[in-house]
Amino acid sequence: MMPALEYRQSTPRFLAARGASSTRLGGRMSGVLASNVAPLRLVHRAEPSLPAGEWVRLRPLLSGICGSDVSLLTGRSSPYFGAVVSMPFVPGHEVVAETLDDLPGLAKGSRVVVDPVLSCAVRGGTPCRWCVAGQHSRCDRVTAGRVSAGLQTGYCTDTGGGWGRQMVAHAAQLHQVPDTLDDRRAVLVEPLACAVHSVRRANVPAGAAVLIVGAGTVGLLTLLALRALTKAGPIYVVAKHAHQHARARELGATEVFQPSRAARAVRRACGGTLEQPMIGGDFLLGGADVAFECTGAGSGLDMALRLVRAGGTVLLSGMPSGGVDLTPVWFRELNLVGSYASSGSATSPAAGPETDEQGTAEPAGGAFAEAMALAAEAPLDGYVDAIYPLSRWREALGHAAKAGQLGAVKVAFDPSRN
């Protein structure tokens, strides 16, 4: 038996959290909702068993609290996901862990980060067209195969997750961490791989003016990936908090704006005219070439749609929640691009250079290899400075829900601590 945080099926609690978080007061009390209303409990449960060969037991060293986790716990995430998870599950998909079993080429005791996508390579059986193409984040078989339904580790009842003391993962999910990369940086590799993937998905032209809405973990790592992997021109970041402004500048943001002045500031920076409808936010005729929505909030996507030029691209990097007026997509003929997780695996035999339908290639080794390299070089000290044992999960979730206000970027669990 091991301690773990377990999310169980409870439609009333999900709806209660969702209803409360949709109010102004509830929105400000995300931490309270996540830790008291959500159907999440600290339990002792059996360690997950190995589903088949090529699977390995892991001891999580650090496991991050993702914005999508907070969305789930506050009921903001879409019920759409209900069909691709299996209950009860142990959350936690941003994991740096130690292997407890030997694998070919990966000795027991190795430090690894986990690519959480539970794709065909993990599930066994005939690979779907996407996995054949090396784009396993698009896998069509996340509800099939030898483990229960689950789009990712951390949403599947059989695999366990990073918010428990032990979990299991397939060899195809593992990326060995070099000794030079400490745990606090390593736990950022998964979200950084997502950022790398989203930057690849956006096809940012050289010199393009880019807008990043949000400067939490996703926004900052997207900025890092943009500067490292593209020849983007000016990059403007919309950030609420002073420490986010400072970090964004450190990572190469051209300018950082408060949300309240984003429309005017983007207009000044990128040109165009500011239009002011009688109801709803201002929008631009003109604006940035590409926008990355990195908040996961409806308001963030709304802002991105309103501040991109006609024919521009809006990339959804944060997991979307809340309704949004899609009129700009129609009126300005925008390209709305989704980016989920990452693609490409260092150890998967199926993985080769990735090609999406527009022909954008990811290098061999995929986003995780690039993320690993970036995590080693980038100025990410202090990004993971709030680490909690599982026993203090309520505080941890409260901290994560208010990370921006509290000056934090990434809040994580250390499940091995008591």
Add this chain to the structure above:
Amino acid sequence: MSRPGFVLEVDERTPPLLVHQGEGFLLERFPLGTRVVYPPDSLPPVANVDAAIQRALMQPVDSPPLPDLLRSGMRLTIVFDDISLPLPQMRPPDIRQRVIEHVLELAAEAGVDDVELIAANSLHRRMTPAELKRIVGERVFRAFFPKHLRNHDAEDPDGLVHLGTTAHGEDVEINRRAAESDLIVYANINLTAMSGGSKSVTVGLGSYRSLRHHHNVHTLRHSRSFNDPPNSAMHHSYDRMAEVLGEAVKVFTIETTLNLDSFPNHVGFLNRREWEWGIGDQLSYLAAKRANDLAPPKLRRRLWQSNDAPYGVTGVNAGRPDSVHPLTLANVHRQQLTEVQGQSDIGVWGLPFICPYNVNSIMNPILVMSLGLGYFFNLYRNQPIVRRGGVGIFYHPMPKEFHPVHHPSYIDFFEEVLPQTTDPAAIEAKYEQQFATDPWYTHLYRTSYAYHGVHPFYMWYWGAHAMEHLGDVIFVGADRKTAAVMGFRAASSLADALEMARDTVGSSPSITYLHAPPVTLADVR
């Protein structure tokens, strides 16, 4: 015969004195020994304004009578000061209306058919049809609007003409219709010594290309003050441009001056010296103060903005511009000038609800700065009322509030430029061109009712001389965050402000309060 201006020294018997504070006012008890500068009493008005206008047109200065300049088949353009004058707005009929009606009658008698009226709004916002009508009157408006009565457009490439450059290389570019007329007749209102004269046409009908030569930090720092034309680099530039203009087109100007009756009878105490208030004035102060403090902000603003001043006209002079203007200035001085002996450590100014750029609008923080450190600080001749390195104390709540239609570029200036630097020269070097040529601001200036994109810069430059001269600037009653963005300090009361000023001027500073209302021009010896 009205009483001259004088300087009161506050003693034990001095009652609390009235101080403007935006859309509010208060009675302030000043420290003993404070000097308070009052202007002369409001001058008696001209008894028959129409007769004065007629006389000015028929017996102009250094010019043939106006009828002799008018002939059939000529192109006549009548230009008039825009809504930025007078302040507060004049109770109808506006003196410009009366002047224009006289000119039009003479033009009709002479058989002049090609007549156009243009508001000299320079880079100010366009006036609405209602605002134009208020200035020119119903009859003229109906006859000429919209085809032959319009606002000047300083961004119309086809509507401007470059007349040449001055000996100093300054471009003179003005409204094409006016420049290509046989005669420009200018109907002016002179409320302060900085207005009128060479400024009227070259600035009022000018473009950014032209204005940038005198509306800049260097010129304004060397205009001491811009209410003293002989010592104003800005006016020297105007004069040089007027010479170029004069070679291209004939200008006949009609300049008018007003007395200080700025407020109607029900708030007549605002026009009187405090120790002379009768029981009626005191009751009316108490009632007005209470009502004003209780009124919702929007209602309060509407009431102040709808205050029509019952000005009396104190003079009408017409003819050749450079001959007329000295007579106008003499009239302004007769009404506003008060001699003050020496400077003090601290200057105090109460800032009212209105400045030239927020008529029917909102006085945003940059306009507050411009009104205080620009207009009021520069209400002097010879030298400022405060010594160099002294402290300026201004009263204004300075809310962070902007009119989104009238002042779009001000919002960006406040949010984007000022957090980077408040140094006028640095701002000018880095940002002026961007704002001046921003297509969106230009579009709004031309088609909406927005001030030109460069206008907030000019407002900031107005204060450049004061910022350089003063050791510290404190705003009493101001929003602290807003004041901090602008580089100023905020105090909750005069006592606080004086305490804060101790670091700069010591514990026993000399203080001068330039009393307003009404407008006072200090002649500091």
